[in-house]
Amino acid sequence: PDHRRFFNPEHYQIILFDQRGCGQSLPFGELENNTTQDLIDDMERIRTHLGIKKWLVFGGSWGGTLTLLYAQQYHDKVLGMIIRGVFLARQQDMDWFIALGSNRIYPEQWQRLVDCVPVDVRTNLVQGLWDAINGECQNINARVAKEWQAWNGQLAMGKAFQPQNPNETVSEGAIKQVRMEIHYAVHHYFIEDNQILENCGLLQNIPTTIIHGRYDLVCPMESGLRLHQAMPNADYIVLPNAGHVAQHEEMIDALVSATDKFSILLK
Numbered sequence: 001p002d003h004r005r006f007f008n009p010e011h012y013q014i015i016l017f018d019q020r021g022c023g024q025s026l027p028f029g030e031l032e033n034n035t036t037q038d039l040i041d042d043m044e045r046i047r048t049h050l051g052i053k054k055w056l057v058f059g060g061s062w063g064g065t066l067t068l069l070y071a072q073q074y075h076d077k078v079l080g081m082i083i084r085g086v087f088l089a090r091q092q093d094m095d096w097f098i099a100l101g102s103n104r105i106y107p108e109q110w111q112r113l114v115d116c117v118p119v120d121v122r123t124n125l126v127q128g129l130w131d132a133i134n135g136e137c138q139n140i141n142a143r144v145a146k147e148w149q150a151w152n153g154q155l156a157m158g159k160a161f162q163p164q165n166p167n168e169t170v171s172e173g174a175i176k177q178v179r180m181e182i183h184y185a186v187h188h189y190f191i192e193d194n195q196i197l198e199n200c201g202l203l204q205n206i207p208t209t210i211i212h213g214r215y216d217l218v219c220p221m222e223s224g225l226r227l228h229q230a231m232p233n234a235d236y237i238v239l240p241n242a243g244h245v246a247q248h249e250e251m252i253d254a255l256v257s258a259t260d261k262f263s264i265l266l267k
Contacts, residue, residue: 029176060084213242
């Protein structure tokens with residue numbers, strides 16, 4: 001429901017859905033038949049099930065990745081796109097997130113994540129975390145989930161991040177959620193390394209707004225710039241004070257302005 005607020009209900013039929021195996025999607029945490037192509041197919045099934053000829057697709061971070069991949073496959077079904085916090089799912093993007101970039105900004109929090117895996121497998125941290133969260137030791141499963149969520153939270157929220165109480169029990173749901181996230185990361189998001197940028201030629205005629213926070217430490221500004229260079233007709237908005245989260249005041253204003261603009265453009 002939090003995501004509805006970006007859209008004026010007088011102008012939009014608002015469609016929200018949980019990714020396969022996440023949120024209210026059942027069975028929760030199921031990894032079988034759960035790939036990026038499955039998610040794209042799910043989006044198309046929703047569109048056809050609701051009898052919608054074309055729609056505006058809106059997504060941030062990984063949701064923006066899916067938006068772009070969906071539009072590249074079904075560009076004739078897309079009226080427009082709003083992309084927040086561009087994540088291109090390249091190896092360099094994962095390297096920044098977990099290995100070669102942001103770890104230098106919050107080294108203490110990163111070290112707690114690294115400490116979840118044995119020293120001899122830390123050269124491939126994502127694989128090490130994947131093996132750990134799928135291991136037989138429930139305490140290690142919980143530790144990986146806790147530290148992965150803390151690392152995500154620290155990067156996404158910066159100084160506003162509130163760490164979890166160390167005595168608080170990690171839920172089975174949290175373990176399944178993190179396992180899902182690492183499932184996609186360890187499989188390179190089930191796409192080729194530079195697939196999105198290489199196929200942006202399919203998107204040139206789709207009205208698009210790209211919005212990126214200058215202080216986004218999850219998805220650095222370089223990704224937004226590269227997407228804009230590949231889609232020069234898109235509106236590219238850089239927010240000087242915003243980070244990754246959609247709930248930042250500056251980001252909220254920009255997203256609402258974008259949906260208001262599209263409501264007029266697409267009439």
